[in-house]
Amino acid sequence: MEVTYAECSHCGTISPQDRWTTGNPQACPECQSSRDSIPWPPAELSELAALVLAFDQKSAHYSPVTCVFTSSLLESLLEHQVYMMAMMDMDYNDAGLLADLLLESYQGRTRLIHLYKRVGYSSLADDASHAGCPRFPADWDQIANARNDVIHGKPEAAKAITPDLIRRAVSDAFTVFSYVHNAYNIESHRYKSATPNTRVSDEGKKRLAKWSQSASLDSEETHDGGA
Numbered sequence: 167m168e169v170t171y172a173e174c175s176h177c178g179t180i181s182p183q184d185r186w187t188t189g190n191p192q193a194c195p196e197c198q199s200s201r202d203s204i205p206w207p208p209a210e211l212s213e214l215a216a217l218v219l220a221f222d223q224k225s226a227h228y229s230p231v232t233c234v235f236t237s238s239l240l241e242s243l244l245e246h247q248v249y250m251m252a253m254m255d256m257d258y259n260d261a262g263l264l265a266d267l268l269l270e271s272y273q274g275r276t277r278l279i280h281l282y283k284r285v286g287y288s289s290l291a292d293d294a295s296h297a298g299c300p301r302f303p304a305d306w307d308q309i310a311n312a313r314n315d316v317i318h319g320k321p322e323a324a325k326a327i328t329p330d331l332i333r334r335a336v337s338d339a340f341t342v343f344s345y346v347h348n349a350y351n352i353e354s355h356r357y358k359s360a361t362p363n364t365r366v367s368d369e370g371k372k373r374l375a376k377w378s379q380s381a382s383l384d385s386e387e388t389h390d391g392g393a
């Protein structure tokens with residue numbers, strides 16, 4: 167899988183690299199700005215993806231190793247996205263500490279997926295379908311369950327994890343999370359242009375305060391099940 171993405175420094179849209187115009191500098195397919203672009207996902211995550219995709223498929227350790235690393239990758243992508251959604255329309259100085267606390271109390275895949283629905287407009291499963299990847303949630307469940315077995319000392323339980331599944335999950339994750347990033351980014355832009363003088367909406371502050379209160383209640387749920 168060789169698809170790489172870049173985030174436009176001007177409008178914040180993430181587009182596959184092959185949609186940027188050729189030439190130097192390249193122009194964003196969304197806003198046509200030729201300002202700098204930032205590679206997406208962040209380097210540590212694209213390196214993790216490259217490591218997983220290049221892992222020796224003939225290795226006896228293929229399934230246990232790739233399910234653990236792929237789980238880390240997908241969870242990090244989700245965490246980045248939820249953070250962006252929680253911070254939407256808000257300034258780090260005003261809301262950053264609260265958002266940090268919120269994410270700290272929602273660690274783990276199941277809680278993050280729960281938080282995603284709470285801070286966003288719909289569930290991750292629905293958004294994955296809209297992004298054209300309806301199998302992604304089930305694929306991720308399978309990988310996450312295998313990962314849980316592996317870290318609890320049952321590596322043989324991961325043998326259903328195949329290179330096809332790993333490749334599809336990584337590719338779908340990039341498709342889904344770039345799609346969702348762009349959806350919320352556009353929403354954020356619309357909001358900002360509608361309220362040019364307001365850095366942080368009162369409504370936004372209220373929402374964040376409410377989430378952080380309920381986060382402590384949600385911390386009681388500790389199981390890691392499906393989406």
Ligand SMILES: [Zn+2]
Binds near residue numbers: 176197198199
């Ligand atoms: Zn742009």
